[in-house]
Amino acid sequence: xxxxxxxxxxxxxxxxxxxxxxxxxxxxxxxxxxxxxxxxxxxxxxxxxxxxxxxxxxxxxxxxxxxxxxxxxxxxxxxxxxxxxxxxxxxxxxxxxxxxxxxxxxxxxxxxxxxxx
Numbered sequence: 462x463x464x465x466x467x468x469x470x471x472x473x474x475x476x477x478x479x480x481x482x483x484x485x486x487x488x489x490x491x492x493x494x495x496x497x498x499x500x501x502x503x504x505x506x507x508x509x510x511x512x513x514x515x516x517x518x519x520x521x522x523x524x525x526x527x528x529x530x531x532x533x534x535x536x537x538x539x540x541x542x543x544x545x546x547x548x549x550x551x552x553x554x555x556x557x558x559x560x561x562x563x564x565x566x567x568x569x570x571x572x573x574x575x576x577x578x
Contacts (some may be wrong), residue, residue: 489493492548493521495543497550520554 463544481488502514525546533539549557 462536463535472561474487484530486542487526487533490542491522491526492546494525494546497521497547498553501551501553517554521550524554524557525549 495518499514502517508514508517528549529539529542529545530543532541546563559576
């Protein structure tokens with residue numbers, strides 16, 4: 462095997478061609494989320510720097526890929542992946558981050574309120 466050029470290794474391509482169909486719904490949902498996230502930021506007009514616009518799309522895509530993969534692992538049908546991707550792209554990473562922080566804060570407070578001080 463030639464370590465200098467891993468793209469020449471047939472095992473790499475075989476692995477990729479096996480992995481891609483298994484995760485196609487998550488990949489498509491991530492692309493949908495990225496496009497919606499990009500369009501939302503452009504439409505809002507609040508962000509002027511293109512790097513930030515592109516990063517928002519990338520973050521939406523990565524977040525969607527991880528959520529869809531986790532949801533599928535927990536038995537939720539892949540048919541919902543496009544809806545998850547559209548939702549994440551539309552809501553955006555800032556709102557999801559605020560929601561996740563408030564959820565974690567509530568969970569932390571509930572668990573610590575059970576113990577006497």
